[in-house]
Amino acid sequence: MSDNNKKIEKKVEQAFSNAAPDIFNSISSDCGEQKGTVIYMNEKKKRNKIILSAVSAAAVVILLFGSVFGVYLSNFKINTKVSLDVNPSVEMQLNSKDKVLDVKPLNEDGTKIIGDMDLDGSPLNVAVNAIIGSMLRNGYLTDDANSILISVDNSDKSKCDSLLKMLTDEINEVIGNNSFSGAILGQTILHDDNTDALAEKYGISQGKAQLINQITKQNTFYSFEDLVGLTVNELNLISESGNLTLDNVAASGTASDKAYIGEAKAKEIALSKAGAAEKDVSALKIELDWENGIMIYDVEFDFNSYEYDFNINAETGEIIKSEKEPEIGSAGTGNNATGNTNTNSGTNNGGSNSGGEAGNNNNNNGNTSSGNSNNGGGNTGSTEQTTAKPANGNSYIGEAKAKEIALNHAGVTASQIRDYECKLDRENGTVVYEVSFETNQYEYEYDINAATGKIIKSDKETNDDYRRSTNAQTTSKTEPTTRTPAPAPAPTTSAPSSSGGYIGEAKAKEAALNHAGVDASKIYGYECELEREHGLVVYEISFNFGYYEYEYDINAVTGAIVKYDKDIDD
Amino acid sequence: MLTFRMVPANGGSPDTDTDYTEQYILNIADGDKNALAELYNKTRVPVYSFALSMLKNPDDAQDILHDCFLQIWQAAGSYKRMGKPMAWIMTITKNLCLMKIREYSKAGEEPPEYNEAYFQSNDNMSAEDKAILNDCMSKLSDDERQIVVLHAVSGFKHREIADILNKPLSTVLSKYNRAIGKMRKMIEGERLYV
Numbered sequence: 001m002s003d004n005n006k007k008i009e010k011k012v013e014q015a016f017s018n019a020a021p022d023i024f025n026s027i028s029s030d031c032g033e034q035k036g037t038v039i040y041m042n043e044k045k046k047r048n049k050i051i052l053s054a055v056s057a058a059a060v061v062i063l064l065f066g067s068v069f070g071v072y073l074s075n076f077k078i079n080t081k082v083s084l085d086v087n088p089s090v091e092m093q094l095n096s097k098d099k100v101l102d103v104k105p106l107n108e109d110g111t112k113i114i115g116d117m118d119l120d121g122s123p124l125n126v127a128v129n130a131i132i133g134s135m136l137r138n139g140y141l142t143d144d145a146n147s148i149l150i151s152v153d154n155s156d157k158s159k160c161d162s163l164l165k166m167l168t169d170e171i172n173e174v175i176g177n178n179s180f181s182g183a184i185l186g187q188t189i190l191h192d193d194n195t196d197a198l199a200e201k202y203g204i205s206q207g208k209a210q211l212i213n214q215i216t217k218q219n220t221f222y223s224f225e226d227l228v229g230l231t232v233n234e235l236n237l238i239s240e241s242g243n244l245t246l247d248n249v250a251a252s253g254t255a256s257d258k259a260y261i262g263e264a265k266a267k268e269i270a271l272s273k274a275g276a277a278e279k280d281v282s283a284l285k286i287e288l289d290w291e292n293g294i295m296i297y298d299v300e301f302d303f304n305s306y307e308y309d310f311n312i313n314a315e316t317g318e319i320i321k322s323e324k325e326p327e328i329g330s331a332g333t334g335n336n337a338t339g340n341t342n343t344n345s346g347t348n349n350g351g352s353n354s355g356g357e358a359g360n361n362n363n364n365n366g367n368t369s370s371g372n373s374n375n376g377g378g379n380t381g382s383t384e385q386t387t388a389k390p391a392n393g394n395s396y397i398g399e400a401k402a403k404e405i406a407l408n409h410a411g412v413t414a415s416q417i418r419d420y421e422c423k424l425d426r427e428n429g430t431v432v433y434e435v436s437f438e439t440n441q442y443e444y445e446y447d448i449n450a451a452t453g454k455i456i457k458s459d460k461e462t463n464d465d466y467r468r469s470t471n472a473q474t475t476s477k478t479e480p481t482t483r484t485p486a487p488a489p490a491p492t493t494s495a496p497s498s499s500g501g502y503i504g505e506a507k508a509k510e511a512a513l514n515h516a517g518v519d520a521s522k523i524y525g526y527e528c529e530l531e532r533e534h535g536l537v538v539y540e541i542s543f544n545f546g547y548y549e550y551e552y553d554i555n556a557v558t559g560a561i562v563k564y565d566k567d568i569d570d
Numbered sequence: 571m572l573t574f575r576m577v578p579a580n581g582g583s584p585d586t587d588t589d590y591t592e593q594y595i596l597n598i599a600d601g602d603k604n605a606l607a608e609l610y611n612k613t614r615v616p617v618y619s620f621a622l623s624m625l626k627n628p629d630d631a632q633d634i635l636h637d638c639f640l641q642i643w644q645a646a647g648s649y650k651r652m653g654k655p656m657a658w659i660m661t662i663t664k665n666l667c668l669m670k671i672r673e674y675s676k677a678g679e680e681p682p683e684y685n686e687a688y689f690q691s692n693d694n695m696s697a698e699d700k701a702i703l704n705d706c707m708s709k710l711s712d713d714e715r716q717i718v719v720l721h722a723v724s725g726f727k728h729r730e731i732a733d734i735l736n737k738p739l740s741t742v743l744s745k746y747n748r749a750i751g752k753m754r755k756m757i758e759g760e761r762l763y764v
Contacts, residue, residue, distance in 0.1 A: 004754060005750050005754070008722075008750055008753050008754050008757060009718075009721065009722035009750070010722075011698070011702050011757060012702060012706060012718060012719070012722040012723065012753065013722050013723045014699060014702075015695065015698075015699040015700070015702040015703045015706070016615060016618070016619035016622070016703065016706075016719065016723045017615045017619075017723070018692070018694045018695040018696070018699050019618075019619075019622070019628070019689055019692060019694070019695055019699070019703055020614055020615045020618040020619065020635075021618070021628075021632055021635070022614065023632060023635060023636055024607060024610050024611075024614075024639075026636060027606075027610065027636055027639045027640065027643075028603060028606070028607070030636070030640055031603065031606065031639075031640065031643045091740070104738075104740045106740070196729070197727070200727065200728050200729070200743070203743070203747070
């Protein structure tokens, strides 16, 4: 429910709360000796002698007419619920013989579908025929949107399976008469409180809530709220395009993307924008995705030593976002330790900025960390972005907020930093603010979810100047090797705690885990290597926890954290 | 809603709101009046509000509030732990209300209609409270009012309300949506923010 509804509820609660009198003294004085009155809930059993007699009489009647009553139950008691979701959502209640007791629309479109049809008492296949027929007639199921979700709610698993098969066959047959094929998702309702609550909250069927939950579990970049307004066809497309494996969902057929421009057209638009021919690009990847309220094609490829990333409105072909940045490693940028602001300065900003909408995210101060990157365009860093506007309006948190979040996390103030940069980018399907800055001691990099403000990635490492000074100290005391860059001394994971005066792997691990705030028993994929990084001997530690991958460089002598990185585990 | 903490008198270590409510009832069964006071503090508003939503006059609702806690005092020993203490209390409330309605019926009378004057002199209520209560009592149908009160005031889920009122969930959901829409229009519409 909306916040508005919550406000209304709050006002109603307050009004009744203030109206309620306090009469406890009167109640307390009237509470005499307890007699042990018995109260049963929901009128299940006797309330007094009269009702006892009535119930007894009823019991006799039931005994006498048990068989009649049994027939009644089998005919009129709800045994199974089946819901059909397309965009219209409809629920059918069935008796034990799979005859329809009631058909209920679960949303406005569902009401339109049911119209004045009276399906009570119909066999299930007849009712399904009528409902699917109505969906076809009313244009809800078409060649452009052919997906339907069937959800069966019955505690008997085998009964669910047989109903799902029957319904899938029936619906395929009905749709098949219309010169296109259906894409059918079938599932059993599992009933967990969370899903039921979400269904209730958003006014959707339990089946659709369960499907969305499955998708958000598989792809954590989606939230339930992101997907709740989508049709079943759109959910199915997202699931197929992302190769999601949905537990408990049997899928048949392929979701139609005919309502969209298609991958080929999206590719053509992107290549044309980049001025590239398909034969000249590599690592081409096209994915249908849902972002900021619309379906998009996410087109990525490498061309001419640059990585291109386009978001193209799947319905209109409009380019919503285009990004171009040097390929990783193309000019010595492959290692985080070198920083990312100075490596390609002056090489890529030759007037290709399409301007227009670009102005609301990038800093335009023209001062990068190296101080040698001015190129007349005032466009800092190495990324060209043509659009920073979210597709559905200004739903991003804004650069100022992103900066504030990053500074708070780093525990520094704006006056302590230099070489600040912020740009809007897209990482793993999520629009992020990439924020970077330096202090006297460290270089910081953050990826902050542009919509939610959540820190997706943080990276902190000792900056070059500071490293040189500490390095000089530590090497003079502890390192027997030369200062020239050389292979790591002994990249084994079992460096003795005392060797060379190093703190030992156990202590290094402890420092990393403490910093990450995670329990040793809950991590996986743990690795530790003794390495030399920029002349400094470090324990390189990496591990996974939850959805995240952590990497640490721990100074092998002092135990100080030289660098850390927390990122979504791909 | 009210929050509270109490060390159960007869064992166990309740750790949820429902556990505490159940524990109060079990302690009441042992004759513990402090537990009755705690339970009263926690459930006074939901009980009174539900009774008011059914009977539409504050005098009868106050009687029900009184009788309900006497019933709880008397019947706590029969309460079986089922994890639904609030539903049990609301069942008592509903049955007392139905008895009250039957009393009117037996006497050949109609239950009193709601009157906006009822809460005019209630100093605990703001002008907005009174206007909202008046709208709720006079502009919503009986079903709508009871559903809104059980959800907004007592915090019941729609599924639980369907059980308490013995109505299909879909009916509860649609009536709730209609009712909250009406309330929104009334509250946002015209006169409550004058």
